[in-house]
Amino acid sequence: MKFNEEHKAYPHIKSLKDKDLKRILFICLGNICRSPAAEGVMKAIVEANGDSSRFEIDSAGTGNYHIGDLPDRRMRVHAQRRGYNLTHRCRQVTPSDFDDFDLIVAMDESNRRNLCRIAPTVEAENKIIMMADFADITTRYDHIPDPYYEGAEGFELVLDLLESACANLYDNLK
Numbered sequence: 001m002k003f004n005e006e007h008k009a010y011p012h013i014k015s016l017k018d019k020d021l022k023r024i025l026f027i028c029l030g031n032i033c034r035s036p037a038a039e040g041v042m043k044a045i046v047e048a049n050g051d052s053s054r055f056e057i058d059s060a061g062t063g064n065y066h067i068g069d070l071p072d073r074r075m076r077v078h079a080q081r082r083g084y085n086l087t088h089r090c091r092q093v094t095p096s097d098f099d100d101f102d103l104i105v106a107m108d109e110s111n112r113r114n115l116c117r118i119a120p121t122v123e124a125e126n127k128i129i130m131m132a133d134f135a136d137i138t139t140r141y142d143h144i145p146d147p148y149y150e151g152a153e154g155f156e157l158v159l160d161l162l163e164s165a166c167a168n169l170y171d172n173l174k
């Protein structure tokens with residue numbers, strides 16, 4: 001299933017379609033595996049569609065363990081095999097990110113809870129959406145699973161889910 005129409009769970013996304021610049025921030029715990037990979041996948045989709053000037057795409061973590069680091073080496077290797085060069089430097093999400101971005105995309109429920117805790121207003125909280133809500137229903141995942149303590153298949157699964165979810169998110173925004 002593809003969400004070519006307006007996404008049912010997030011009707012406010014429709015209002016972003018007409019916005020000249022759409023600003024998307026991907027969030028996970030460490031900002032070294034899932035969210036920098038989502039950033040890389042989304043940037044590649046936007047570039048392939050000649051749409052880079054209409055999107056600002058970044059990522060951040062709710063935790064502060066790896067600030068300044070490149071993405072996890074395993075994530076970089078798996079992403080590189082699919083053509084994504086991940087060069088993001090880890091940073092922690094801040095309350096001002098809710099002003100600087102239109103959509104704050106969480107990878108799992110724990111990310112969402114942590115984001116709700118720092119969202120400065122109700123409008124800010126409404127910017128939070130779940131990445132897995134955009135993945136094809138056939139993936140059967142309601143979150144993007146943390147691959148940090150997993151093997152190679154965990155990283156491949158993350159990339160499969162992100163490629164599906166980012167393509168559908170882009171379809172909802174273009």
Ligand code: 4NP
Nearest residue numbers: 028029030031032033034148
């Ligand atoms: P991420 O994965 O949230 O996808 O970046 C993790 C990376 C590091 C840690 C946990 C999750 N950590 O505990 O250091």
